[in-house]
Amino acid sequence: MIAFVTRRLLLGLLTTWLISVLSFAIIQLPPGDFVDAYIAQLASSGSAVSAEEARSLRELYGLGQPFYVQYGKWIARVVVGDFGESMEWRRPVIEVIGDRIWLTLALSFAALIVTWTLALPIGIYSAVRQYSLADYIFTFFGFIGIAVPNFLLALVIMYFAFTLLGASVGGLFSAEMTLAPWGWEKAWDLIKHLPLPAVILALAGTAQLVRIMRANLLDELRKPYVVTxxxxxxxxMRTVLKYPVRAALNPFASNLAYQFPQLISGGIIISIVLGLPTVGPLLVKSLVAKDMFLAGTIVLLLGVLTVIGTFISDLVLMWVEPRLRHQLD
Amino acid sequence: MVEPILSVRDLRTQFFGPEGVVRAVDGVDFDVFEGRTLGVVGESGCGKSVTARSILRIVDRPGRVVGGSVMLRKADGSTVDLAGLTEEGMRDIRGPEIALVFQEPMASFSQHYTIGNQIMEGVRLHMGLDKHAARKRAIELLDMVGVPQPSRRIDEYPFQLSGGLRQRVMIAMALACDPRVLIADEPTTALDVTTQAQILDLLRQLQTERGLAIILITHDMGVIAEMAHDVSVMYLGRAVETGSVSDIFDRPQHPYTTALLRSIPTVMAKPRTRLPTIVGSIPHPFDRPAGCAFNPRCADMIAGVCDSAEPPPTNTGARQVRCFLHGGRP
Incomplete structure (x- = not known):
């Protein structure tokens, strides 16, 4: 078992390394070297880069030298937390991403909780009371949730939340709190704004998980151990919850791996529609503006999150599946 | 006369599917006595397992017990009709009064919990023992059914055990709350012959020690001959002949019983001769023949009688048979 975890960790590191090579390739994608692009970008916005500055940048990233040297110089800086400078924002990438990564994680986590707290009981109910009226209703709404594009749902929900409930929609903070320093007040403001985007982000995933849970549980409910x-x-109640539900939880654990990156990249359009200060919209902007250091860093981040998600999902699977655990020993 | 511990009368269970109603159990009568084994025998699909589940009222949807009575004589001498109990009342019967041993020990255990957990669950629920006492009892039970190193095995998962051990654990689990009736639904079908004999020995030994009443469901006449005191032969959801094993094996009355007994291979038979079989096959449940359900396959079928009316149960001594050859002719 320890051997398994170690092997997984090492594989994860290897994957991370491959992702970093890929991210660097993305950074290098635009024609010319990126210092040219940087200079052009700055020139178009009215400021100039001195020849001296350009040369030191080229020196810094080993431009003109072979790919592996360039990569080596880049990754050496990344490892110590220097992800380069965003050309568009003219600030270090790490500062640009800054708070956004934590807000993204908070939002993703909230969405995950909403997904599970809705999907689990609804899925269980739909399976146990198959073909009941409630099952049909859940199925109906489930298919709407899967079929309708999320951003459209986001718009509709925003409209109703605003007109009917007068809820503040868009963003994760009130206007006066956006730039305020972190404190209890700002945290409370965030908590108040979190539910609506979390629910919208959670909808599609919830609908999917309900279907998965229902289908799995229907299979499990017919197994002999339930009769036992x-x-x-x-x-x-106890029969269903202890035995078949436990067995049907397996896909929830496997699903975890995809949830992590999905929550960042899957919610891009929603985040744009809702004006959320998360990483998703930043990725789109950086790609449009050919802000390669920023884009590369976000891609790297997504990759690392996938690796972490997969690793956690493996651990959770081992925890819920004794058979898996024992096969490894 | 000894009172039966469990008395089943005219038990009927039907499955309400989209294509129609299947009468899986359609009038089963038998008595089970303390310290004795009743064998229930019949071909696949004749309703043996559904009968077992109907007694405990754990038939899966869309099946439902639609009629009949299941009288259980409790330890204090009072009798109760299980068919009329509430669901809560029924839960107190399952385990402490009547327990089940299933055919497939692998599939009948959850692979997500240790065997200890699955044994202790019933003990804690019905006997009100705390965790520590329940564990002690589970170890004793495992020891009783012959599981080696029970205090270590208790923390293992079903998939870590061999087929024979799993069935022993299944029996330990069934006996966890000291039931007085044990229903064993093809307990040895999934096992190899050597293990099969061991499990049957174990059941016999437990019966002697505890005075268990056993209902042994099987399709194997050999197992019946070896294990049972009484036997009930089922055909298409109906008990066609019921009586003591020696009576029925010596002088079968119903043509179906006769045919079943003839189709057992014996070591006395001449080598390389064809074993007698029963002509035809079991009719589809939706396509139940009129009259006696066995008439299309019966060698002694009386035209105009067997295919028009259902033979009523006829009793001679301790034997009950449903066949017009033996009475009840209109």
Missing amino acids: ARAKGLSE
């Missing part, structure tokens, strides 16, 4: 549990005199 009933024959022991357990109540129906």
Whole structure:
């Protein structure tokens, strides 16, 4: 088991390395070297770069030298936390991403919680009471959730939240709080703004998970061990929750791996529609503006999150599946 | 006369599918006595397993027990009709009064919990033991059914055990709350012959020690001959002949019983001769023949009688048979 975890960790590191090579390739994608692009970019915005500055930048990133040397110089800086400078924002990438990564994680986590707290009970109910009226209603809304593009749902929900409930929509902070320093007040402001985007982000995933849970549980409910549990005199509730639901949880654990990057990249359009200060819109902007250091860094970040997600999902799977655990020993 | 511990009368269970109603159990009568084994025998699909589940009322949807009575004589001498109990009342029967052993020990265990967890669950629920006491009891139970190193095995998962051990654990789990009736639904079908004999020995030994009443469901006449005191032969959801094993094996009355007994291979038979089989196959449940359900396959079928009316149960001594050859002719 420890051997398995170690192997997974090493594989994760290897994957991360491959992703970093890919990210660097993306940074190098635009024609010419990126210092040219940088100079051009700055020139178009009215400021100039001295020849001296350009040369020191070229020196810094080893431009003109072979790819692996350039990569080596770049990755050496990345490892110590220097991701280069965003050309568009003219600030270090790490500062530009800054708070956004934490807000993204907070939002993603909130969306994940909403997804699970909705999907689990609804899925269980739909399976246990298959073909009941409620099952049909959930199925109907589930297909709407899967079929309708999320940003459209976001717009509709925003409209109703604003006109009917008078809720503040868009963004994660009130106007006066956006630039305020972090404190209890700002955190509370965030908590108040979090539910709406979290629910919108969670909808598609919820609809999917409900279908998965329902299908799995329907399979499990027919298995002989359920009869065994009933024959022991357990109540129906306890029978269902302890045995078949436990077995049907497996895909939830596997699904975890995809949730992590999905929550950042999957929510891009929603984040733009809702004006959320998360990483997603930043990625789109940086790609449009050919802000390669920023884009490369975000791609790297997404890759690393996928690796972390997969790793966590492996651990959770081992925890919920004793058979898997024992196969490894 | 000894009172039966469990008395099943005219039990009927039907499955309400989209294509129609299947009468899986259609009038089953039998009595089970303390310290004795009743064998229930019949071909696949004749309703043996559904009968077992109907007694405990754990038939899966869309199946439902639609009629009949299941009288259980409790330890204090009072009798209760399980068919009329509430769901809560029924839960107190499952485990402490009547327990089940299933055919496939692998599929009948959850692979997500240790065997200890699955045994202790019933013990804690019905006997009100705390975790520590329940664990102690589970270890004793495993020891009783012959699981080696029970205090270590208790923390293992079902998939870590061999087929024979799993079935022993299944029996330990069934006996966890000291039931007085044990229903064993093809307990040895999934096992190899050597293990099969061991499990049957174990059941016999437990019966002697505890005075268990056992309902042994099987399609194997050999197992019946070896294990059962009484036997009930089922055909298409109906008990066609019921009586003591020696009576029925010596002088079968129903043509179906006769045919079943003839189709058992014996070591006395001449080598390389064809084993007698029963002509035809079990009719589709939607396509139940009129009259006696066995008439299309029956060698002694009386035209105009067997295919028009259902033979009523006829009793001679301890034997009950449903066949017009043996009474009840209109």
